Structures are given as C-alpha cells and as structure tokens.
Amino acid sequence: MSSDKKLIKAVDLSVTFKVPSGSLRAVDTVSFYVNAGETVAIVGESGSGKTTLALSLMRAYAPTSGNLFFEDEDITHLSEKALKDFRKKVQMVFQDPYSSLDPRMTVSQVIAEPLRAHFKLSGKERDEKAGESLRSVGLSADFLNRRASQFSGGQRQRIAIARALALDPKVLVADEPVSALDVSTQAQIVNLLQGIQEERNISYILVSHDLRLVYHLATRVVVMYLGKVVEEGACDDVVANPQHPYTAALLSAVPALDEASRRDRIVLNGAPPSPIARPTGCSFHPRCPIARPECSTNTPELQTLPNGRKVACFYPGELQPHISFTSSK
C-alpha cells in the first residue's frame, strides 16, 4: 500500500540544454513527488519533457535550478560519490530490451553488474543473488549462463527488470516498459510489475504515452506539455473528468474499440510547437479548441482546485472527451 512518505520530491525543478540557437528548457519549473508504494505516471507526447523529467528525478541530468530530495535529504548538488546510496535505491527499466542489454553478456553478468558496483560479494554470493532476482521475475535460474541475445523480447524485459531489482530499490523508473513488446507479451510484463509492487511495496515512476496502460497501473498522473505540468491528480479522477483541454484531447485520441468514442473524438490541429520557439501565453493555445484571446497573452499558473486537482488552464473542465468505461465489477 502507498503511504504519505515522500521518497523522491522535486521542487520547481528545471533542466535546460544548450542548443545552437540558444537554450532549450526541457523541464520547466516542475514540482513532483512519489510516495512509498505508489505509481505515478508521467504522460505527454514526444518533446513534452517526460523522459527528461524522469531522468532528472534520478539525477541523470543535473538540474539547472530547483531542488531534488530523496527521503527528505537535499540531493540536488550531491557529488556522484555521495549519491551512491541514492543510485542503489532508484533503478531504471528502459523501453527497448534489445538495446538495453549487452547481447554478449551472460544473464548472470547482466544482473551481477549492479551488484558488483555496490556490494563486496564473493562470486558465489553474487550468483546466488542473481539467481534469486531472476526467479522473482518468473525466469528459471538455469538461464543464468545463457546470453541475453538468446531470449525473446518479453524474456529480455524480464531480465532487465531482474537487473533493476537486484539492488532491492525503493523506486523503479520505467520508461515505456512495454511499448517495444508484442501485444501478447505486454500483459505478462504489466502483471509482473504489479506483482512485484504488491510484494515489495516499491514505488514506480511510469513514463508512458499509453493512457489505457496508465489508467491500469497508476495511482496518480502528471500530464506534461512543452516541459510544463498542465494537469496533475489522482488517476481515476483525471481520466474520468479531465480539467485541462490537452488531457481531454489525449484521452480522446486513444484508439477506441467502441464507435461512440470515435464519433465524438477531439482532434487537435497541428503538432506540438518546438520548445525552442515556445508560444506566448499558454503554450497550448495554438492547438486548443477552447482558447480565448487572453490565452495567447496570459500564462495560466498551475493552480490547485478545491478537489485537490492541479491544472494550468483559465477554463478548467470545459472540454470533455467521450470515454466508454467498462466495468467488470
């Protein structure tokens, strides 16, 4: 179960990259937290900054401004050496298990690598731990001596998860963990991730563009557009009653199995603008179906509504998608 203990907390975090034409603010004054045992999803399109945010929460990028806390300790400026304990507790699973595993390494080497970096263990102890980790993702310890290249996509993603779990982390950052997998194996990995969370009370930061997957897995959701959070709230509420028109459009864009959703689809014009040439006022106004003149001059701040939802829009809740909920209860 999730609790109110904040494991990772970011306050007004910004990450800026230098580009030939100036600077690109990929993450723009974002505040974020993840409690123990919960799953927070970061959603948005490419260029929204969702992956950069996830990576900067792991301190893979040094923040340009703002602060990052882990278990209440400010780690914004800690040296790599001082971060060693943090690295152990925050692990990552990548999108494509074909490129995230070295094909020439044996499974045992893949899983033992983080153990080698963080613990002084004998070879035998390492093998035991690696085998244990492999069993926890539903693979036989007999696979330890095979090479990663001998496995199917689903099995490789299990190995990547086993590597991340070997250090017994408190937070797992998963960037599109199933989108490179075949449909029939995606569900295996989704169920595995859920089972692991129940067993270990681990927190997930899930980066995904698949809103049905997000609805299935996440407790909270953060919606990003051009580097900024435009909406944040409990996953159930956000999907049932989105407040930002961009969230509404994203939900409406999910390919639908039913006709009603298709008929009433909100289709946005154009594509997200470049974060280098950010529109004035609300970044979303050029594509927004309900934009008013003021939206191109004034920038809406992220405000908290009475029900706890956060939204950056002058007209929250005005645009609603048609979503057909099923209920198996």
Added chain:
Amino acid sequence: MSNAIEIKNLVVSFPTPAGYSAVVRGINLTINPGDRVAIVGESGSGKTMMGLSMLGIQPTSAQVEGEILIGDVNMVTAPDAVARKLRGNYISMVFQEPLTSLNPVRTISSQLSESVRRHNSIGKKEAEKRVLEVLTAVGIPAPKERMKSYPHQLSGGLRQRVMIALALINKPQLVVADEPTTALDATIQAQILDLLRSGMGDAALMLITHDLAVAADVCNRIVVMYAGNIVEQGPVSEILSNPKHPYTRGLLSAIPKFDQARPALNPIPGSPPTISEVVPGCRFASRCSYADAQCTASEPEFINNIACFHPVTGAIK
C-alpha cells in the same frame, strides 16, 4: 474488375541454415473495391511480408509462391515492367517511418510529380496541379508553400500526410499501409487515423497493424494473423464482440481497458514460434488453453472464417 486484389495460397519463405522457412504459410485473401481491411498480428506473424509481396517489393532473398491477382496480372510471376506499371498506380504503399521513406534531398513537389509523370504522359505544370490537389485532399495546411519544402522541414504528422498523398496521387484501387501511425504521437495518430478512415477516396485500404484498437478505429473488416497464417477474420463488430479464435480472444483480454475495477490482465503465456521452428499441428496450440491432442496432431484449416478445431463462443470474461 470485381475485386481490388485476390491472394491465393500465398507462401513467402526465407533461406535459413536448415532450408527454406515460411513466414507466410498459404494465405487466401480477397479485398473488394472500397474495403478497409485490417491485418492484425504480432511481429513475426508475416503481415508485413504479405504486404510487401503484394507490391512485389519483398526482400530479394525471399521466395514467393502462390498467386497475387490484380485483374489478370499475377504479381508473383509478372515481369518487372508489368509490375512496375501497377505499382504506385494501381496499388501503392504507406510505410511506418515517413522520414526514411521520403527522399531527403528532393522537395515534396518533385517527389510527388515524379510519381504522377511516371504513370501518365502529362506535363510538369499539370503534374504540379495534381500534386496541389492531393496535398489539399490529405489536409496539409498551406499546401502551396509546403510543396517547396524538403521532408526534414515538416513535422512527423505532416510527413505521414505527404506519404499518404504520394500513395493516393495516381488514384489507386488499393493502398497498403504498414503501421502508418506507430511512429507518431497520440494526438497526431488520431489525425492520421481520421484521414485513413475517411480521406482515402475510392481506394481500398489494407491496414497492417499490431493494435486491435487501431484496426477497429479505421477498418470495417479485421483479419487476424498468427505465425504466418490467417486464424480468424470477420467484420469489426463481430471480431470485437464475439471473437471465436482463442488467439483473438487472448489478444482482446490482454489489452488494458478503461475499466474502473482494473481487473488483472490475462496475458497469453509464452511467445510465438520463431520462423524456423517446426511446430506439429496448430501453431498456436502450445499457448492455447483450449488445445487438446487433435490440435498438436494436425493443423486446422481455415474454414468459415476461422482456423481452429475448438472455436469459442460467448463474451470474453
């Protein structure tokens, strides 16, 4: 012509150390004019190889057998000159990644005009008129200015619209679109799906996808492929509400839905056979909860829109 294309007993195989292995294993399929047919399958199901063979642009190492009939031309045996006349004219293709399918050093206009002029004896001016017409039809804003652009100057969504314009420019009877929205963002995907559903003119569409929801969104008929075979086909509503093949049912119950109860997903165990794997009987049997001795002893034929000894009825739990 009564149908847009007719495929009879199509086999596509590749050389492996153990001899030729088939990735498409004897497919029969007819697409009628104006049809929108989705070919749904996972990687390795043979859906892309079938699509490429229909245009005669499969990899050179592939061995194609059977018949792909466009009118009285069999694309499998047709001389190059004959196939080339049909390609881009009668049948055309939209690929997944528009950036790698368009020529980076030529303008949009020059690439589209080339295709018009190759198949019609018309002048440059007239060809450019047709280019403008088709760019407008696929919803490209400011088409006159865009004609002069190079592919890299357009966004991913616009590039895919250009690809679709290129496919439509000679008013073909059939467009084969292979995962045309997989590389696109969610809101852009929605735009392109709209275009594929209602902006294709008189052309029939064969949409190759791994995503049942994308198939349902665009098409009126779904053909499900597994490990080189068609295992089930039917109208979209029929496949979604009353799927009979255990694989189709498995795919549907493996996708997360907007279900407030958030029931655990039902994955299909294991993974599909590799192309060189010899599987006795039904290729899905090892992953199927309904399989019995009959299923591993002999391969079910495709009869009455399904290839299964034990079709299942009733709603999916």
